[in-house]
Amino acid sequence: KQEVTQIPAxxxxxxxxxLVLNCSFTDSAIYNLQWFRQDPGKGLTxxxxxxxxxxxxxxxxxxxxxDKSSGRSTLYIAxxxxxxxxTYLCVPGPSRFGAGTRLTVKP
Amino acid sequence: xxxxxxxPRYKIIEKRQSVAFWCNPxxxxxxxxxxxxxxxxxxxxxxxxxxxxxxxxxxxxxDRFSAERLKGVDSTxxxxxxxxxxxxxxxxxxxxxxxxxTQYFGPGTRLTVL
Numbered sequence: 326k327q328e329v330t331q332i333p334a335x336x337x338x339x340x341x342x343x344l345v346l347n348c349s350f351t352d353s354a355i356y357n358l359q360w361f362r363q364d365p366g367k368g369l370t371x372x373x374x375x376x377x378x379x380x381x382x383x384x385x386x387x388x389x390x391x392d393k394s395s396g397r398s399t400l401y402i403a404x405x406x407x408x409x410x411x412t413y414l415c416v417p418g419p420s421r422f423g424a425g426t427r428l429t430v431k432p
Numbered sequence: 433x434x435x436x437x438x439x440p441r442y443k444i445i446e447k448r449q450s451v452a453f454w455c456n457p458x459x460x461x462x463x464x465x466x467x468x469x470x471x472x473x474x475x476x477x478x479x480x481x482x483x484x485x486x487x488x489x490x491x492x493x494x495d496r497f498s499a500e501r502l503k504g505v506d507s508t509x510x511x512x513x514x515x516x517x518x519x520x521x522x523x524x525x526x527x528x529x530x531x532x533x534t535q536y537f538g539p540g541t542r543l544t545v546l
Binding site for chain 2: 329359361367368369370371374414419420421422423424425
């Protein structure tokens, strides 16, 4: 059974900081890993998807890495902005979510 | 392109009552997922359909929950009878194919059981 842990559970930073969100999982037999963003009271938005054969993906200020052998993924957010405030969820496929990291970026 | 549609958006019922949620995935998406998200937790997969067949229902409480996907398009999730601990947001998602593709989520249905 896949167990997913996200650290930290909550994070508060001033605007402009670079930050790293961590995700670890117990079963390395995954076919992809996704990072989602969830805003309060809203659905989930996919940020990045890394296929199992890839090691990282980048989109704008976001970069996600995947190390299947160690069961780890990191989401790097550069130059954080208040609009980045949300909960970030890691999902090693298939479809097993972590509890998320709640990020607050202060102006 | 229209997104994943869900209805109703909110539902309040009393325990032991029945409730049903509806989901219409993105056109052409073969895979449909139902998740339960309890406040403060990540979504938990309840059931995954590939077309109209069930791929994974290992976390579905089958004594009270049921789901179907007629003709491989729309899907309905039912709870009968509801318990207090079923209070949660029920999320529907779809993807073109299982495994390799991004999941697209609907807005969810917030269920409150009194």
